[in-house]
Amino acid sequence: MTDPLTDPAATPDELAFEGALRPTSLAEFVGQPKVRGQLEVLLQAARLQERTPDHILLAGPPGLGKTTLATIIGAETGRPIRYSSGPAIQHAGDLAAVLSALVPGEVLFVDEIHRMARSAEEMLYLAMEDFRIDIMVGKGAGAASIPLELAPFTLVGATTRSGMLPAPLRDRFGFTAHLEFYEPDDLERVLARSARLLDVEIERAALAELARRSRGTPRIANRLLRRVRDWLLVHAGSSDLDGVRAALELYDVDEAGLDRIDRAVLHAIAHRFRGGPVGLSTLAAAIGEEADTIESVVEPFLVREGLIGRTPRGRVATPAGMRHAGAEHLDATLDGV
Numbered sequence: 001m002t003d004p005l006t007d008p009a010a011t012p013d014e015l016a017f018e019g020a021l022r023p024t025s026l027a028e029f030v031g032q033p034k035v036r037g038q039l040e041v042l043l044q045a046a047r048l049q050e051r052t053p054d055h056i057l058l059a060g061p062p063g064l065g066k067t068t069l070a071t072i073i074g075a076e077t078g079r080p081i082r083y084s085s086g087p088a089i090q091h092a093g094d095l096a097a098v099l100s101a102l103v104p105g106e107v108l109f110v111d112e113i114h115r116m117a118r119s120a121e122e123m124l125y126l127a128m129e130d131f132r133i134d135i136m137v138g139k140g141a142g143a144a145s146i147p148l149e150l151a152p153f154t155l156v157g158a159t160t161r162s163g164m165l166p167a168p169l170r171d172r173f174g175f176t177a178h179l180e181f182y183e184p185d186d187l188e189r190v191l192a193r194s195a196r197l198l199d200v201e202i203e204r205a206a207l208a209e210l211a212r213r214s215r216g217t218p219r220i221a222n223r224l225l226r227r228v229r230d231w232l233l234v235h236a237g238s239s240d241l242d243g244v245r246a247a248l249e250l251y252d253v254d255e256a257g258l259d260r261i262d263r264a265v266l267h268a269i270a271h272r273f274r275g276g277p278v279g280l281s282t283l284a285a286a287i288g289e290e291a292d293t294i295e296s297v298v299e300p301f302l303v304r305e306g307l308i309g310r311t312p313r314g315r316v317a318t319p320a321g322m323r324h325a326g327a328e329h330l331d332a333t334l335d336g337v
């Protein structure tokens with residue numbers, strides 16, 4: 001039920017379009033200065049020692065640039081990159097097939113690594129540590145384990161739920177990059193770059209407004225840019241800034257960049273549960289949305305915007321959240337504010 005316009009996951013139609021907008025070097029990658037600086041040193045050190053870079057875990061909500069960074073790591077090291085994903089690795093055998101096909105120095109990107117099968121995880125520990133795996137053949141008394149040497153490789157794992165990764169797997173990554181939501185200034189630079197690549201002429205002020213309402217997420221910024229471009233095409237003559245405002249209203253993105261599902265979550269906490277606290281599964285049932293989506297997509301954004309908070313007893317709306325939901329009258333903490 002996620003909102004198709006502000007769902008941070010990519011749609012199939014978007015993948016080709018995203019490919020064209022993807023930065024291909026660290027220098028081109030906008031924002032995330034800390035992660036960029038950390039990766040620069042890590043890759044440079046590996047280059048100086050002529051070895052494969054350490055395994056890297058990229059953690060953060062969808063649409064912030066994890067796949068982009070993995071591609072950049074491949075490009076910056078001049079190594080081929082192979083793409084896989086947790087859901088595609090449902091048996092140890094699936095992983096053995098991927099690992100045994102790697103060429104020396106290859107970068108293996110595993111998206112949604114937290115969704116990989118448990119049996120494969122154990123195989124991955126050995127592979128990450130010693131570049132070898134043990135393949136089990138046969139069953140019962142006749143079963144035997146055959147060791148297989150692997151080519152040295154760099155694993156780049158991406159996860160929206162680093163808390164769901166078992167500690168032994170997390171510990172085997174030499175470096176974890178935590179991607180944060182983007183500041184509006186950085187999103188404006190992402191948008192200016194995309195507008196140039198898409199040949200869209202649009203005023204700075206309009207880009208700034210769009211950046212402010214893009215949920216801190218480059219994927220959403222690029223998606224909204226396409227919708228605004230269409231709107232301006234159809235409504236020739238209106239100003240770019242008016243175009244942004246009208247298009248976002250049409251697509252149900254509010255002044256603060258909240259989409260329909262963000263508002264449903266906030267509204268439920270504020271009105272139905274009178275500001276909370278409310279548990280995740282109760283909240284999910286109340287709005288008919290998956291708990292996983294709320295936890296990995298909606299909550300991080302609402303928390304960062306200061307609209308909701310997480311407490312040991314559940315989610316609560318902050319005074320700002322109560323105000324945004326129009327529920328000030330229900331909030332005792334707002335008395336006298």
Ligand SMILES: Nc1ncnc2c1ncn2[C@@H]1O[C@H](COP(=O)(O)OP(=O)(O)OP(=O)(O)O)[C@@H](O)[C@H]1O
Binds near residue numbers: 190222
């Ligand atoms: N720092 C950035 N600078 C410019 N564009 C970016 C940046 N980060 C992401 N993008 C754009 O946003 C799109 C989405 O990024 P990407 O696919 O890397 O996100 P992701 O975190 O891997 O998402 P998911 O978890 O859904 O796979 C990319 O096509 C790219 O064009």
